[in-house]
Amino acid sequence: MKAHQLKLYNTLTRQKEDFAPINAPFVGMYVCGPTVYGDAHLGHGRPAITFDTVNRYLTHLGYRVRYVRNITDVGHLTGDADEGEDKIAKRAKLEKLEPMEVAQQYTDTYHRDMALLNTWKPSIEPRATGHIPEQIALVEAILNEELAYVVNGSVYFDVLAYNKRYSYGKLSGRVIEELVSGGRDLDGQGEKRNAVDFALWKNASPEHLMKWPSPWGLGFPGWHLECTAMSSKYLGTQFDIHGGGMDLLFPHHECEIAQGNACNHQDPAKYWMHNNMITINGQKMGKSLGNFITLQELFTGKHPLLEQAYSPMTIRYFILTAHYRSTLDFSNEALKAAQKGYKKIINGLRIAKQLTFIPQADISLDTEQIQQVETSIAAAYRSMDDDFNTAMAIGHLFNLLKKINSVYTGQLASAALGKEVFTQLLETYRTFVVDILGLIEEKGEVQEGLLNLLLNQYTEAKTARNYTKVDEIRSGLKAMGILVKDMKDRIDWAYEE
RNA sequence: GGUCGCGUGGCCGAGUGGCUAGGCAGAGGUCUGCAAAACCUCGUACAGCGGUUCGAAUCCGCUCGCGACCUCCA
Numbered sequence: 346m347k348a349h350q351l352k353l354y355n356t357l358t359r360q361k362e363d364f365a366p367i368n369a370p371f372v373g374m375y376v377c378g379p380t381v382y383g384d385a386h387l388g389h390g391r392p393a394i395t396f397d398t399v400n401r402y403l404t405h406l407g408y409r410v411r412y413v414r415n416i417t418d419v420g421h422l423t424g425d426a427d428e429g430e431d432k433i434a435k436r437a438k439l440e441k442l443e444p445m446e447v448a449q450q451y452t453d454t455y456h457r458d459m460a461l462l463n464t465w466k467p468s469i470e471p472r473a474t475g476h477i478p479e480q481i482a483l484v485e486a487i488l489n490e491e492l493a494y495v496v497n498g499s500v501y502f503d504v505l506a507y508n509k510r511y512s513y514g515k516l517s518g519r520v521i522e523e524l525v526s527g528g529r530d531l532d533g534q535g536e537k538r539n540a541v542d543f544a545l546w547k548n549a550s551p552e553h554l555m556k557w558p559s560p561w562g563l564g565f566p567g568w569h570l571e572c573t574a575m576s577s578k579y580l581g582t583q584f585d586i587h588g589g590g591m592d593l594l595f596p597h598h599e600c601e602i603a604q605g606n607a608c609n610h611q612d613p614a615k616y617w618m619h620n621n622m623i624t625i626n627g628q629k630m631g632k633s634l635g636n637f638i639t640l641q642e643l644f645t646g647k648h649p650l651l652e653q654a655y656s657p658m659t660i661r662y663f664i665l666t667a668h669y670r671s672t673l674d675f676s677n678e679a680l681k682a683a684q685k686g687y688k689k690i691i692n693g694l695r696i697a698k699q700l701t702f703i704p705q706a707d708i709s710l711d712t713e714q715i716q717q718v719e720t721s722i723a724a725a726y727r728s729m730d731d732d733f734n735t736a737m738a739i740g741h742l743f744n745l746l747k748k749i750n751s752v753y754t755g756q757l758a759s760a761a762l763g764k765e766v767f768t769q770l771l772e773t774y775r776t777f778v779v780d781i782l783g784l785i786e787e788k789g790e791v792q793e794g795l796l797n798l799l800l801n802q803y804t805e806a807k808t809a810r811n812y813t814k815v816d817e818i819r820s821g822l823k824a825m826g827i828l829v830k831d832m833k834d835r836i837d838w839a840y841e842e
Numbered sequence: 843g844g845u846c847g848c849g850u851g852g853c854c855g856a857g858u859g860g861c862u863a864g865g866c867a868g869a870g871g872u873c874u875g876c877a878a879a880a881c882c883u884c885g886u887a888c889a890g891c892g893g894u895u896c897g898a899a900u901c902c903g904c905u906c907g908c909g910a911c912c913u914c915c916a
Contacts, residue, residue, distance in 0.1 A: 359846095377916075388916045395916095432914075517911075518845060524912080568914090590916030595845095597915095620916070621847095627908070631915050666865070667855060672848080672909075679854045682866035689865085692879090724863095728856090736856050740864035747881075754873090754880045812875060819878085830879045839879070 349406055353586075354670060354732045356594065356617040357516055361732055366585050367615060372408045373584030374400065375576040375614070377593055378470070380417040381451035382432045385458045386637040387623050387660070387675065388590070388630050394661055394783075395620040395669040395733075396588045397464035401781050402729055413579050414467040415572060416455075418448035419474050419555050419565055431565070434554040444555050445474075458640040461657040463783045469579050473571035477557045480566040480574045484545045484559075486608045493607075496536040498548030498562040502603065504541040511606045513541075516617060517595035543600055545570055569600035576613060577605070587614035591621050592631075620669045625650075630675065638675070652677040655684060658787050662687040665735040665782055690739075691786050692839040693746040694778055696753045697771045705760035714748070714757065715766050721745050722773045735782065745774050755833060796827065800836050803829060807836075 351364040366372045376396045379389055396412075403410050418433060437444040459466075473480075484500050487493045492507045493500050504513050508521050524541045544567035549556035556563045566574075576584065582605065589598065598617065605613035622629045630637045638648050646654030655663075663683035667673040721744040728737035748770055751757035759767045778784050799818055806814040819829045823841065830837045 379916075380914090386916085390916085392916050519912075520845085523844060591910070592915055595911060596913090622910070622916075624909080629910070629915090633913090633915055637915095663854095671855080674854080676854080678866080682854060684866095686865050734856075737863070740856065743864055750880055756872095756881055807875090810875075816876085823878090828878065831874070831877085832879090833873080837879090 349726065349730050351403075351406065351730050352732055353616055353618060355615075356619050357612075362616070364616070366408065367583065370408050372403055372410045372586065373580035374403075374410060374412050374586040374588065375572070375580055375584060376412070376414045376467075376587075377572060377589035377597070378414040378416050378467075379451075379455050380432055381448045381455060382436045383451060383632070384639040384641060385451075385455050386630065386632075386639045387643065388637060389455070390458075390462060390640055390660060391623055391664055391669075391673070392588065392590050392620045393459055393464050394462060394664045396618075397462075397783060398665065398735060398781070399586070399588070399618070399733055400465055401783060402733060405776070405781055411469070411580065412465070412467045413469045413471065413576060415575050416448070416452055416470060416472045417568070417571060418445070418452070418472050419571075431553070431555060437554060448472075448474075454641075458657075461644065462640070462661050463657070463785055465783075471575040471579065473566065473575075474555070476571065476574045476578065477566065479578055480570045481546070481557075481559050483570060483574055483604065483608055484566075487545060487604065490607050493545055494538065495561055498564060499536060499544060500546040500561055501537050501542045502545050502600070502607070503538065504543070504603070505539055507603055507607060511603070513603055514599060516602055517599050519595060519599070543567060543569060543596065545604075569597055569604060572597075572601050573604040573608070573613065576601075577609065582609035582613065583611050584614055586616045586618060588618045588620070591619040592629075594619055618669075621672045623664075623675055624672050625675045627674065650677075653681075655680045656687075656787055658691075658784055659684040659687050661782075662690070662784060665784075666739060668732075668734055668736050670732075686739075687784065688840050690742065690746065690778055690784060693749055694775065694784075694786065695839070697749050697774050700749065700752055700759070700771060702759045702764050702767050704764070705758055708758045708760040710763050711757075711761040715762055718745065718748055718762060718766055718770050721748075722769065725773065725777055729781065738777065739782070742774065742777055745770060749774060796822075796838065800829070800838065804836050807831075 352361045353364050354360070355362050374396070376392060379385060400410050400412050419431060433444050433447050437447045440447065484493065487502065488495070488500065493502050504521070505525070507513055513521055514524070521541070525539060546559060546561055546566055547564050548562055549564045553565070556565050576587070587598070587601075602612055605611065624630060625636050628634060628636065638650060640660070642648040642651065643655050643660055644657060659680065663680060664673065666683060666686070721741045725738045725741040725745070728734040728741060748757065752759050752767075762770065799822065803815060803818045806818070822829055822838070826841045828839045828841045830839055
């Protein structure tokens with residue numbers, strides 16, 4: 346294995362930095378998970394796939410990753426600044442269910458969709474409601490530091506007091522004075538001393554469904570607190586990577602940094618990574634805009650904007666063809682192109698599995714071909730080392746695929762590459778596609794035994810020059826998504842692209 | 843209004859101061875019973891206007907257009 350200098354873009358410093366884990370070979374990574382009050386949509390797919398790929402690549406490089414991704418099942422309020430209603434409780438009222446029933450239901454569908462997208466499960470997936478004591482302890486610690494205050498059974502973080510000792514706004518680049526003066530919600534400040542303050546603990550009204558006893562009375566934790574509680578519990582007070590969507594940068598992640606410093610006197614994470622948004626017609630796809638498409642709708646094609654269904658692997662491939670820090674625009678055209686690209690990659694995988702090295706004494710090494718292969722392999726790794734540039738890595742994979750296909754069709758002899766390079770070609774391709782990018786063959790209804798029977802018939806008919814029958818079989822299989830490929834010396838098949 | 847980012851060929855989407863991104867679509871070719879697949883070749887793009895430079899799509903400035911965050915949001 347070559348030496349890799351992985352670089353990643355750190356939102357905190359706004360530049361690419363050499364990745365150096367605090368305690369190599371161990372890597373601690375925390376990623377903000379979903380609030381389980383609705384079906385997962387494309388926007389949830391992006392961070393899940395992005396950080397799954399980070400996880401996969403770090404693992405590939407030999408790091409031992411502990412990947413923690415939370416489930417938010419309480420504390421997320423609707424409406425403005427700490428004044429709204431709990432999202433899950435709201436949904437529960439609508440559906441006449443227990444809040445935990447709602448949370449369970451959407452946790453299950455989230456897991457189902459994430460499995461379909463072939464994301465690895467997190468090492469630990471903690472729930473906010475399972476960490477109430479830890480969160481209460483944090484509130485007490487922050488109160489002890491005199492960086493929070495109690496009002497009517499609620500506790501608020503005192504941002505101005507904090508900013509005297511630390512620096513609030515360093516992640517998002519906010520300037521505290523502007524936040525204070527230029528704040529928009531002049532009306533709904535309520536109990537807070539200042540609009541920039543945020544809730545650590547909220548007093549629960551009598552009709553509130555989810556509430557716990559605390560030193561300040563019955564209540565529930567503020568949204569930002571859970572991530573601090575769970576990340577520090579499972580990864581320590583300072584860990585390597587904190588990930589999430591760009592929309593969480595402010596205020597959520599900013600508040601996490603503030604809470605971490607207030608309790609532990611250090612920044613919670615060394616590297617902050619943020620994936621960009623998925624847009625639709627140039628606008629962010631999100632719940633607030635109501636323009637989101639759920640993953641299930643994509644998989645089934647049941648949505649007015651969808652011209653057809655797109656498989657989970659097509660979605661995964663689609664997301665990986667863009668760099669994670671770029672916005673990615675949704676369109677049927679782009680999805681269809683992704684579908685074809687994905688099929689091409691996967692057919693290459695099938696082919697790579699079949700190919701073996703054939704020594705041929707009469708064929709000499711082709712240095713130009715060898716160099717092209719070696720260059721592409723190195724470039725694929727370099728792309729991943731450069732802030733997980735999957736889009737570029739995929740480009741190089743297609744170059745490798747061309748070589749594989751050339752060997753497959755007999756246009757390039759494996760002997761011309763030499764055994765070592767040939768083996769490396771197949772191995773690198775497989776490793777990137779399956780292990781790193783997480784693209785796998787989707788279980789089709791293809792029964793290989795039946796298919797081979799048909800293909801034998803096909804070959805027989807062809808030998809007999811019964812082209813009517815040949816065409817019949819070919820078009821019949823095509824209707825089922827199978828392409829028959831007439832090779833020089835044999836018949837093969839592929840998924841239709 | 844404040845902060846930040848973006849504008850690449852028909853579409854999507856990478857990118858580095860001079861060296862082919864790639865995919866999809868399209869054209870031609872090889873192969874083929876005909877196709878398909880695969881492979882080879884091709885378009886010669888970087889919002890506009892200035893500037894820095896031997897040389898910029900890549901650096902700087904301005905203009906135009908778009909978006910994100912500032913409020914729950916992946």
